[in-house]
Amino acid sequence: MAPLPYKKPLVRYAIQAVKYHGHKRAAVLLGETLAPFVAEELAEHQMFGSFMNPLLVPIPLHAIRFHERGFNQAERIASALCNTLNCEGMTLELHLLERAKHTESQAHSTSRAKRFENMKGAFVVVDRERVVDQDILLLDDVMTTGATLSVAQKALYKAGARNVLCIAVAH
Template identity: 30%
Template sequence: MRSLTSWMKQARSLISPSQPECLFCGRRGRPSPEWPEICLHCQSSIPWIRVPRCQTCGRHVGCPDCSRSHGPIPIRCNRSAVAYTSEMREILGQYKYRGNERLAPLLGLMLDRAYALLQQEQSGQQLNEALQSNFFSKPFPIRHSKLRMRSNLWQADLLVPVPVSAVRLSERGFNQAERLAEVVSLRRGIPQLPLLVRTHHTAKQSFKSRRERLADMKHAFAGNTDSAVLQSLKEHLDSRATHQLEQRPPQIIIVDDIYTTGSTIRACAEALQQLCRSQNCLAEIYSLTWARS
């Protein structure tokens, strides 16, 4: 005869709904209020990068790469959502290599936090510049309308995902950077344009040295010269010039899944600058990645 305890357990499981399965660990547990797709335990263990230690590449620890680099850096800065721990590597692997596309919206929302950090930093910088400009300008008092206009939240003009080769696209069936950029684009109202193309397929970079990666990526990207893409870029730049009260260079963000040595971002930024120059435009380029190693 079944015990009373066993019977009550079964009755309780029928009455109360089962807890959802966590997209990160795969176990059932109490969902996070902020991120209902994952459990509270996984949410609490996300290694967010809240205060980047390196202001250039967004690294959360000491950065020898930026300190020893003497050449010009083609981006203003990089910001990443999380540190690339073993747990984050496993999650990215589930999405990127094992085809768990249910993770795409969640990873995109995580990337959006990196955008919020970048936006906060650039807005603060804009406000400081406005205050300094008004402090030294004449006549006094401060021109309040100009200050209000310049202290609005900073907003990027375009998102550009890092393209993958035809081989990688065939293997995975999707471009992970494009999917991540799509989430930020929809949330922030920033257009996404495929301004870059991959010129040749490169082998996996994970087992290569920093020098090998830089050499491998040097000519891996080029500006997209498709007439429809260039027309879209021209229309966007023309519209921007018409409606923008204060002139500043276009703010373009390159989007990728992970920043390791910066070789991919650097190569993309250089190709993007060449494309912009061909359109008589000099852009300010940033990058956003889901993870920073």
């Protein structure tokens, strides 16, 4: 699920403001904007007994990229989303997934195949016991080809997650 179009100037501006400049207010606005979409998606899953107490897991940055930026934009958006939804039955997990491999920025990859190749083996689950039989909301800022979310999702499934729902602010 990625409800907002990245090609819209205001959406692109807000995401870039968070991602490259650390604007906290833009992260809050993106989390607030994403909240009703996530609430609706969760309600649909909950009708069938899943995602009753999901873990909210933002896509992690590699330590090098985190050091360069000083923050993780997905964490900021996830925190704002959780606050907007009052974290009802949801647990924000900031250190469940780790970026094991420093990758080239996906924004610089030109093809879908190159993006998937770039991300191969990029994520590891830090606490496997915490993941087993859990429903997980996996959050990123932008989904272009789905490579980042797909590779992270596979790592979570491999660790025993029951369901993993991929969410991005924009596509």
